[in-house]
Amino acid sequence: MTSVNAAFGELAAERRIASAPLSHVSIELGHLYMEDFEAGPERLREQFGRVAPWAAAVRSGWQRRIPGGRARVSTCFLIDDYFSRFSTPAELVPMVLEAAAEHDLSIDYLARESSCAEADGVELARLVEGRLVDDPPPGTTGSRPPVKETGWLCNGSRSPRPGSVQAMGPAQRWAPPVQNAKRGHSIFVDVELWDENGGRRTWSCPFLAAVWQLLRLGMLRTEGELPLRPVPAGASWPARWDDLPPIVQLNDQAAPFSAYTTLSVLSPRFLPVELAVRTVLSQVAVDAEVLEQVRRRSDGEGVALEDEIVDRVTYVFG
Amino acid sequence: MLVMGEVHTALLQNSGEIQEPVCRQVLGLMAGETVRVSRRPIAHALSPDLLTGVDCRLPSASQARVRAVGTVVSRCAITGGRVAQGSSYVRVERAAVDRRLSWSHYLSRPGVAEVLGKAKAGDLAAGFLDGAPPDCLDLGAISGRFLDLAQSSPLLDRRAPFRIPRTRLRWVTEVGEPSIRFTLHSDQVRTVRIAHPEPFTPALAALCEDLALHDWLLTTLLVLVERAGIGSAPGAQAAAKLAPAVDHLLHLWMPGAHVGESLAPYWESLDRRPGFTRQWRTLEDRVRDQVALNTLTLLSITAQTGRRCQ
Numbered sequence: 001m002t003s004v005n006a007a008f009g010e011l012a013a014e015r016r017i018a019s020a021p022l023s024h025v026s027i028e029l030g031h032l033y034m035e036d037f038e039a040g041p042e043r044l045r046e047q048f049g050r051v052a053p054w055a056a057a058v059r060s061g062w063q064r065r066i067p068g069g070r071a072r073v074s075t076c077f078l079i080d081d082y083f084s085r086f087s088t089p090a091e092l093v094p095m096v097l098e099a100a101a102e103h104d105l106s107i108d109y110l111a112r113e114s115s116c117a118e119a120d121g122v123e124l125a126r127l128v129e130g131r132l133v134d135d136p137p138p139g140t141t142g143s144r145p146p147v148k149e150t151g152w153l154c155n156g157s158r159s160p161r162p163g164s165v166q167a168m169g170p171a172q173r174w175a176p177p178v179q180n181a182k183r184g185h186s187i188f189v190d191v192e193l194w195d196e197n198g199g200r201r202t203w204s205c206p207f208l209a210a211v212w213q214l215l216r217l218g219m220l221r222t223e224g225e226l227p228l229r230p231v232p233a234g235a236s237w238p239a240r241w242d243d244l245p246p247i248v249q250l251n252d253q254a255a256p257f258s259a260y261t262t263l264s265v266l267s268p269r270f271l272p273v274e275l276a277v278r279t280v281l282s283q284v285a286v287d288a289e290v291l292e293q294v295r296r297r298s299d300g301e302g303v304a305l306e307d308e309i310v311d312r313v314t315y316v317f318g
Numbered sequence: 319m320l321v322m323g324e325v326h327t328a329l330l331q332n333s334g335e336i337q338e339p340v341c342r343q344v345l346g347l348m349a350g351e352t353v354r355v356s357r358r359p360i361a362h363a364l365s366p367d368l369l370t371g372v373d374c375r376l377p378s379a380s381q382a383r384v385r386a387v388g389t390v391v392s393r394c395a396i397t398g399g400r401v402a403q404g405s406s407y408v409r410v411e412r413a414a415v416d417r418r419l420s421w422s423h424y425l426s427r428p429g430v431a432e433v434l435g436k437a438k439a440g441d442l443a444a445g446f447l448d449g450a451p452p453d454c455l456d457l458g459a460i461s462g463r464f465l466d467l468a469q470s471s472p473l474l475d476r477r478a479p480f481r482i483p484r485t486r487l488r489w490v491t492e493v494g495e496p497s498i499r500f501t502l503h504s505d506q507v508r509t510v511r512i513a514h515p516e517p518f519t520p521a522l523a524a525l526c527e528d529l530a531l532h533d534w535l536l537t538t539l540l541v542l543v544e545r546a547g548i549g550s551a552p553g554a555q556a557a558a559k560l561a562p563a564v565d566h567l568l569h570l571w572m573p574g575a576h577v578g579e580s581l582a583p584y585w586e587s588l589d590r591r592p593g594f595t596r597q598w599r600t601l602e603d604r605v606r607d608q609v610a611l612n613t614l615t616l617l618s619i620t621a622q623t624g625r626r627c628q
Binding site: 008010012013014015122123126127129130131133134135136137138139140141142143144145146155180181221222223224227281282283284285286288291307308309310311 | 348349350351352354355356357358362367369370371372373374375385387389390418419420421422423425426427428429452453454455456457459460463
């Protein structure tokens with residue numbers, strides 16, 4: 001008898017990673033905080049007025065880049081329901097859509113900021129926190145666990161604590177913090193990721209914004225599955241934010257929510273926040289299989305992507 | 319250039335073997351990531367891969383100052399619900415530029431450490447296998463911490479049936495004509511040097527973890543047989559000391575169970591010389607013979623006592 005090739009598989013022993021549908025670019029048309037809402041619909045119109053020409057430029061840029069001009073561009077809008085609760089979806093959403101329409105902008109997806117912390121029983125912020133791999137200062141051999149300040153993340157070595165005394169030695173003098181990948185001089189950044197009050201954790205705005213970027217880039221998975229999928233909008237808007245799905249799809253013809261790259265059009269007042277977001281994103285280890293999936297997809301359609309996730313995130317400040 | 323790794327292997331700190339649901343909890347080291355479990359031909363659970371950032375010298379036999387920056391991949395495994403392992407490895411590659419880049423660059427290549435400047439693979443391999451000096455990359459400490467992570471789980475009762483030291487197996491793989499060299503250094507340290515014609519895949523790390531597991535089993539069984547004092551201690555006493563081997567170890571010998579088909583010849587060549595399985599079978603027979611002899615003795619005593627009572 002000739003030899004027989006036997007194959008045996010066990011599903012629980014294999015890693016199965018779902019792939020995300022991907023647009024070429026996800027454009028964030030705005031991010032609404034309570035202060036913007038309180039400033040009235042005029043503030044929203046101004047925002048959309050500023051964004052519209054940039055969104056059009058990016059769309060036509062991608063259309064030129066993709067053969068046949070078939071660029072997949074999706075737009076999204078984020079509402080803060082995490083740091084403060086204001087208004088209701090029934091009152092706010094139509095106002096936002098109307099203000100966007102005045103500038104010929106169509107919002108494909110509407111998301112709630114609190115979904116970046118937790119949605120549908122999945123704690124997205126915890127998933128990302130678990131994937132942080134700290135930027136190691138020179139001399140990090142792995143012999144000791146990484147030095148951490150609980151709830152903080154930096155891009156270098158912090159100053160020694162004032163007054164700390166080394167064993168058998170004098171008190172340490174002040175020394176400056178140092179950026180690990182400095183070129184000549186340091187730009188040291190230390191980001192607060194969360195704080196806790198009475199056992200309740202509040203994630204910081206830059207950390208949730210980093211989760212939001214990873215979600216838009218289709219980089220997150222939980223147990224191998226996509227953690228959130230957009231839900232088509234219902235016939236009417238609910239009266240409570242908690243009754244609104246984490247990501248609502250407003251346009252049934254829309255290109256996929258997540259994309260190879262993201263663009264956010266922001267006021268310059270968000271520059272410090274985005275520096276913090278990039279500091280966080282630079283230290284998130286995305287699953288190697290997910291990175292590979294996206295690379296294969298983009299190679300397959302001839303789109304060259306930046307190797308580093310943080311370089312796929314772009315901005316217009318104005 | 320080359321891949322270097324270190325595996326620490328120990329008896330799980332629990333009185334009995336643990337079942338699959340407990341294994342999943344002990345090894346669930348990352349939120350949202352699944353513990354991979356296979357049940358055939360032996361229960362084997364593997365934690366998700368975690369990364370550790372390093373920026374330091376690499377060990378070098380010629381004492382050259384070689385700096386590398388990148389991430390080390392680590393994971394824990396539990397086999398047969400009984401043996402725990404902490405394993406780490408890093409692929410060492412030449413950097414395109416000789417300065418440190420932003421951290422996101424290194425995270426886009428998980429499990430790779432880039433060498434800034436010149437280095438020779440053979441020099442690094444020899445330096446690593448000899449044991450790294452203190453200011454160099456310390457894969458042993460990283461693997462040790464991952465093993466501690468599993469061992470310190472609150473789900474374990476910390477009442478192991480016997481005490482036995484951890485073993486440490488350092489390994490290096492390079493591209494070349496197929497060869498494998500296994501060296502025993504001290505009671506606890508072993509090294510493996512593998513040449514493989516194809517580029518590195520994680521299956522080679524799995525092969526080294528499997529070698530480490532079986533080397534630990536063999537080492538442990540040898541120690542238990544030695545402790546039993548067969549021939550010098552009374553038969554019943556020797557048999558009692560061998561009981562943990564029967565209860566916890568003898569069923570775990572399953573060389574190559576989780577090693578890919580293409581790598582099986584490496585195991586087979588080690589099994590021809592020095593012949594791990596041959597030594598295991600001999601020890602296993604000795605243990606079973608002692609237990610059987612003791613049973614016979616007990617039976618004959620019972621029979622004699624029975625006759626006297628009639």
